[in-house]
Amino acid sequence: MLNLAERVDLIPPSPTLALDAKAKALKAAGRDVINFGIGEPDFDTPAHICEAAIKAIRDGFTRYTPVPGIVELREAIGEKFRRDNGLEYKASQIVVSNGGKHGLYNAFLCLFQPGDEVILPTPAWISYAPLLTLCGAKAVPVRTNAANGYTLTAEDLERGLTPKTRGIIINSPSNPTGMAYGADRLKELAPLILKHKLWVVTDDIYEKIFYDGGQFVNLPMAEPALYDQTVIAHGFSKTYAMTGWRMGFTAMPTEKMAQGAANIQSQTTSNPCSITQKAALAALSGPQESVAAMAASFQRRRDLIISLLADIPGLTCPVPQGAFYVFPDVSAYYGKKNGGAIINTSDEMAAYLLEAAEVAIVPGSGFGDDRNLRLSYAVSDDDIKRGLGRVKEALLALK
Ligand SMILES: Cc1ncc(COP(=O)(O)O)c(C=O)c1O
Secondary structure (H helix, E strand, O other): OOOOOOHHHHOOOOHHHHHHHHHHHHHHOOOOOEEOOOOOOOOOOOHHHHHHHHHHHHOOOOOOOOOOOOHHHHHHHHHHHHHHHOOOOOHHHEEEEOOHHHHHHHHHHHHOOOOOEEEEEEOOOOOHHHHHHHOOOEEEEEEOOHHHOOOOOHHHHHHHOOOOEEEEEEEOOOOOOOOOOOHHHHHHHHHHHHHOOOEEEEEOOOOOOEOOOOOOOOHHHHOHHHHHHEEEEEEOOOOOOOHHHOOEEEEOOOHHHHHHHHHHHHHHOOOOOHHHHHHHHHHHHOOOHHHHHHHHHHHHHHHHHHHHHHOOOOOEOOOOOEOOEEOOEOHHHOOEOOOOOOEOOHHHHHHHHHHHHOEEOEEHHHHOOOOEEEEEOOOOHHHHHHHHHHHHHHHHOOO
16 A cells, blocks of 8 residues: 555544544434533524525525635624724735634644644643644643633743744633633733744634623733734634534734735635625624523533532532533542443543443543543533433442
8 A cells, every 4th residue: 555644644533523423323323322522502503694595595696705705704704803802804804714623724824834833721622733733833732720710821831932932822712621811811921922922823713602791802802912913713603503504714913914824725725605604794794692692501501510510529620601611620530440440541531431321521631631521511401410410420430
């Protein structure tokens, strides 16, 4: 056999998608698996958004569009930044892509090159490091902790800096912890980011799933001087329950960078789906009640799952401020077993819980913390209650 390119071996499969596939296979085989694995809202896309897509097809809006997206959509995105974040972006600074992940990849390709290091506050979403690897750059994980609300301090940031550091990624509210940065913490980081001339990529995809009346804030909002070195990565998947539609967007500090990202996109995927663009335009310019209703529903489920986790001896878990994940520390149960092998890692714990309790939960290892598990609570109340009951029973059976 001929050899494949080396990068094939550098990119691991997504453990969340792998777990989802395994859970679905068990379910298909008749097992009553409760799936806390997958990170997507359990709501249908709001009807007016679907109608806009159907209209687009009927109107024949089915051809190539400008590569970075139709101007009306980019203007609506600019309006969103003005309204929600007090930030000014012209349509020419915005690129619409095939999902938030694609927008991040375009941005990384524009900003980072072989040898560059990028600070990644950890635990972090699984895809940042492989996307950087594809650019030849390197993610430098810098550990945060539950005591600091899983946010990076200036001291932490100093620890990760080397002469090769070119950027930092901030994701708030966070996948996997659900924790968010406040303005004070961001202002604490800003002087170092300015001094070391780091690119900031702020992944704001969970902006609208924010709880307890808290105010979302990102780095350029907290420190306007950072506007010139920040890319905002965002998308429709989580806010509007549109994961399958594949639509994200990035706001760039300059037209030059946006043009660069659009050029890259023009040679790889061309414009994002014309029909989805019309749906996204309806999402941004139509009624927003469903967004708040979904966030309220997630908050209620956050309260439920946190109360059930608190009822399991030995688990610790800060109360998330947003997104729809909890990231409990289960390491108090390491070094124990229930008949089989001793459990010492999050992978072993997740495998045990799938087998013994029929719950699919993502191990923390892929997010950079092996003491934890990640549960998505975008599932029904009943599944949360039954699932957490089973988790408790299986953990207490470990001796
Ligand atoms: C933190 C974070 N960023 C970006 C994405 C990408 O979402 P999409 O590509 O569906 O827009 C996800 C999806 O899980 C995520 O959790």
